[in-house]
Amino acid sequence: MSTIKEVCQLAGVSTATVSRTLKNPDMVNVKTRERILAAIAKSGYRPNVLASSVKTGKSNSLVVLVPNLSNPFFLKIIQGVEKAAQENGYSVLLGDTQGEPLREHEYAGMVLSNRADGLIHLDHSFPFSDNDALLAEKVPMVSVCERIVSEKQYPVIEMDNYSACRALAKHLTSYGHKRFGVIAGQNESQIYRDRLGGIKSVLLEESIDFDDSMVVGNEYSYESGEAGARALLAKKVRPTAIFCFNDDIAIGAMHEIKKHGLKIPDDISVVGFDNIKVSAYVDPPLTTIDQPAYEMGRKAVEVVLQQIKGKPLIRNREIVQFSIIERASSGAANN
Amino acid sequence: MSTIKEVCQLAGVSTATVSRTLKNPDMVNVKTRERILAAIAKSGYRPNVLASSVKTGKSNSLVVLVPNLSNPFFLKIIQGVEKAAQENGYSVLLGDTQGEPLREHEYAGMVLSNRADGLIHLDHSFPFSDNDALLAEKVPMVSVCERIVSEKQYPVIEMDNYSACRALAKHLTSYGHKRFGVIAGQNESQIYRDRLGGIKSVLLEESIDFDDSMVVGNEYSYESGEAGARALLAKKVRPTAIFCFNDDIAIGAMHEIKKHGLKIPDDISVVGFDNIKVSAYVDPPLTTIDQPAYEMGRKAVEVVLQQIKGKPLIRNREIVQFSIIERASSGAANN
DNA sequence: ATCGCGACTGTAATCGATTGCAGTTATTTA
């Protein structure tokens, strides 16, 4: 691996001039510049970015903390992050945390040890260890989907889950549904509260009975969808419509429901969340809420970069647009 | 951000001693060490990993080049990579290349500019630019799934696609199928040749007619699966069984087939590849070949690390075990 | 008392860049 010195030798100039032809080309004479570029080409020189990072104090990378890499929705966000980062000359360090605090601490620590300049968190936990909490104060950080629980208010990119759920609920009540079930993901989260709140507000308005015994599930997974559906089907009064808090859950639930010999949507309507690609290909295709995941990833990068560059944030909360995607998994109630 | 110097001040020692308590604790006296650790805690000092990387010449990160982050199979590989990397103190830089040479060059270049120590490539293209080809010679690099096409033989982690396809083909012929269709992914690749070769070898043995007009498709996607199925269904003699070169294709194909009012597997059997999670949840559940993706990711890390550490490779080609997962999408032929 | 050795610790060079400041020409202005 050749260094800047070798280029100097070849071109007969100082390191300063070589460095400048790369960073501030117009500071150096055209002829010298050409000679240097030739030397660079001949030697196959590649600047050591780490060395330059030490000097400049910027690593030009971002860490992304993902609770679960298997979730296609997160994946889509990451794609957005990756693209936007790349466009801005940043690279992305991937941290699969599995929701484990220890792994979060470890990855979040990368920002403290100069390995990364900023942090994008796809979860609501405060990712730093208590030890690092003080240092974390000035770390550029954004969360996507849910606000991070901490003293300091970090910015967040999120959807209006309350309204989205109201839209979904109205969609279902307009089909005459009166008995609802919910298969949630992680409870104890803002999303959980917002979504459930949205649903309940509509049911209240329409004087439809609903109580928390009809809320099951605790994980965003196929398995949780299966188990949740099983639990709901075992109730004395079966729901005719089930809200699933993401598409994976919905797919798991549909699988289980069909296993019980029930028809979707004739016997039970199922709706999901996220609009992951496969949701259009399952049978029946899933009615769901589209979250612009890719866009959310891009926005997240924008926001961290703004913090990194020390620009004041325009707003601390970026709300993205949802839209309801009506497909065949929801239909008229069979009361 | 406090540096090593501040710790020196606090503890009243030299930078050397601080550095040593962190890297070679037993080189320093217990009492001094404690004093230093206290100082570190008090100052909230975090070593600047970039600075240390400059000195040691190791960045302790690996780049992973993915042609398509949406593919759940690649995702699973990446999860394996990420876990294994983390266990070995490495971090992973994510590069979504979209199969574009330019982006590949850019990401592969990270190894040349010291941002990463090694490269894991989930594709068969030679990821460096022609310019960098010479430098690439000594880059630690592994590919997963397919051997990289280049002068130098880089190691590869792969499955025996030929045998896997033979197993699948035998499974289908044992059900009495005689008319086959194939929806391939990227053609012009070793996987394509191996898989098609495996299929043809069985059909030849069993004297079953088959010609390349029954091979369609050119991309690993749902859409390609739909289009492929449509093309195959339009043939004068329809196949009774369709090989899809991954599960996404298979899911797209099943969707299209059902849209034509045909029953799976009664009218047509469909088999896929990879055994991604959702393949068990589609209707009907998909018969497929399980590739141990997570394990492949882990192995890939093992192999690059071996190269990075300069250890000779035991073998240049790591073959992982496949297994055939029989589900309801394949059944007796309806000739 | 001297020597040798082990156990620590410090000095200073070094990794590969970047950059403020100063020096050298060449060119323009008075």
Add this chain to the structure above:
DNA sequence: TAAATAACTGCAATCGATTACAGTCGCGAT
């Protein structure tokens, strides 16, 4: 023609670590 300015370029300090080498100290062996 002298002075001022512009346009380059180089010197050397610096970023924040790591580490070879040397120095100090205490203690047992001779």
